[in-house]
Structures are given as structure tokens and as C-alpha cells.
Amino acid sequence: MTGGYLKGRIRREDIITAAAAAYGELGYHGSSLREIAKRVGISHAGLLYYFPTKEALLAAVLERRDAEDSEREQLTVPPGLAVLRHFVALAEHNVRHPGIVDLYSRLAAEAVAPDHPAHEYFVRHYRAARDGVHESFAALAARGELRDGVEPALAALTFIALMDGLQVQWLTVPGDVDLVGSLRFYLQNLLTVPL
Amino acid sequence: MTGGYLKGRIRREDIITAAAAAYGELGYHGSSLREIAKRVGISHAGLLYYFPTKEALLAAVLERRDAEDSEREQLTVPPGLAVLRHFVALAEHNVRHPGIVDLYSRLAAEAVAPDHPAHEYFVRHYRAARDGVHESFAALAARGELRDGVEPALAALTFIALMDGLQVQWLTVPGDVDLVGSLRFYLQNLLTVPL
């Protein structure tokens, strides 16, 4: 007599996991409900019992991604070097989980279209990422740990862009790209102190 | 009695133009032959008279893109600052032609999948871009125009990645991103001489 609720919750998680993998491999538009359902072992109509529309499933995938990121990111990290190191650690994590990188890169590129269901998500995502890093660069600048002429706002914007661009190139030609080393190189270049 | 050949060639060019626009807006997989044909004012079967398969049309779009890039790029530019300035000029050109950026970003993200028909194209594209920039950074280093500790190979890789990442972010939140200014900022940071 195991609770039916628990079983349902597990099933939902399985569906979200399968959907995230499919979005990474095939893109959102390229991932049919039938394909995702097959990976879970149910019919596509059965999937729609858990998520009423294709977009609702996408929303659930993005929500879980945010929840995972928030978990890994302890909110206690103060602006400064620690935040930058945290991003390097995130890159190290990503190298061991290409599926996550796939998902993110594919969705980000699709979602440049204003009518894409994940567009607003990425607008917020970029703003939040930029603002967080900006704050850290500003703190470093105040302590004189940023090289002369380095504008915190531009440093933040280019840092986020670099991470994204590196990921796409890494996925395309994995052997040619050192994700973590490239990030370190970039950051060290802006700092007057060791990372 | 206008030559039928000329008319056919113009029609082919029109189809390629429409396809490139559609790929940018909707991605390759999201662009149906019927949609592209409608933009040209013919039936999708008519389109297949000019390009026998969907992939053949994609190949034609990529070929023309390369041809245009080669035209703009005079082959006489020697490795060094001039090449970097050329990339900044390319960014200025792109800001006025978002359709090209759309096409490139969408296809690059789709084509990380090894079985995507444009995958090999992007593998070659990344290699060529990196090698070209690498050569220029190496020349600058030899002349002492690169800051200490800047490795030409990493500088080249991150430069290409930065361009790509900036483009996606610029397409998503155009008002928040200064494409050209960000590139200048990045490059100036690596150099000991004014760009």
C-alpha cells in the first residue's frame, strides 16, 4: 500500500528528466511528446495526463533547472572572488554533465525568438547572471583587485557571453576546447590578484 | 526572349535568401519547405525542382555565406592588429544585419549534434576561425604587443567563443548588449598597444 501520490511524484520527475535530455539532444521544437513519453515507457497521451501541454512540460524543466542551481549555489557567498570561483566550479560541474550544457545551449539559441515559450525565462536568466557577476566585479574594483581600465559592467557581460560561447564550441568540438582553463585564463587576465 | 538560364539563377538566389531568413527565424528543423516556398511565391514542390532535398538547400545557404565572407575579407590582410580590427568591423556589419546573426546562431546551436547536416560545416568553421585569430595573436606576441601571460592559443579560442556568446545574448536582449563595444573591451584588455 505505497502512496499513490509518491508514485505520481516520481513519475513526474522521470518525465522531466527525460524531457531535459531530449531538449538537449533534439531541441525543444524537435522533441515530440511521443519521443519523451517513449523514453519514460508510457504513451504520449499518458504524458499529457501529467503535463497538460508541451509548454507546461518545458516550464517544469526550467523550474527544476533553477531549483538545482539555487541548491548548488549557497546564498551565503558574498560578492567578490568567491562568486567568480563559484562560476569556475559550475563549469567544472558542467564538463561532467554535458546533457545539462546541451539543454541550456539548445534552448538559449531557440529562445532568442520573442515568441518562444522560454524567451522570458532567458531574458530574466541573462539579467540575473549579469547583475550577479557585475556586483562581484564592482566589489573587486573597490578593493583595487581589478586591473586598470576594466569596467565592471563590461567585464560581467563578456564573462557571461564567454561562458555561453565556450559551451557551444565545446559541444561541437569537445577535444579542441578546454572549458575550465579558458574561463580561468579570461578571469585571471582581468584581476591583479590570483584567482 | 530573356534567357531562361538567367531567370533560373535569379530564382535560385531568391530561394537561398528566403531560406537563410527562415533558418534564422525558425531554425533549420523548424523551417519547412512549404514556408520557404511561400516566401518566394512558389509551391514547395516547385522549390524541390531547384533543390532536390531539404539538406541540399541548407548546403547552398552555407556555401553562399562562406562566399560572402570571403568577398568582404580581403585575403591581403596580414596577421596582426589588422585581422583583429577586421573582426570588429565584422561585428559592426552584423549589428546592421541581425538576420545573418540569427541564421548563424541558430544553426550553430542545432549543429552541435554530430548527425546534423551542418555539423561538419561548423567543425571546419570553428577550426578556421580559431587558427586565423591564433596566428594573429602569435604575431602580436612576437612583437611584444600582447600583455604578459596572454597565451595566443587561449586568447584565440576565447575570442571566437566570446563573439558567439555575445551574439546570442544580443539577439535575446538587444538593448542590454553592446556587441562592438564588448569586443573592443575584450581585445584592448589583451593588448599593450591601442587597437
Next chain:
DNA sequence: CCTACCGATCGGTAGG
């Protein structure tokens, strides 16, 4: 959760 179905759309072909 299932089977069975809907209308719409896909790339490609036949035959002119």
C-alpha cells in the same frame, strides 16, 4: 494512465 482518434503539417514523389 490506455486506445483510438482528430486536423494539421512534414519531406518527398508522380506525372505532367
Next chain:
DNA sequence: CCTACCGATCGGTAGG
């Protein structure tokens, strides 16, 4: 270049 068509696939619904 067209009309007409093919089999396959799509998201979603009906009714259990």
C-alpha cells in the same frame, strides 16, 4: 514550375 498525392508524424482530445 504545378496539382495531387503518399506515408509519417505532430500536439491535443474523447472516453474510459
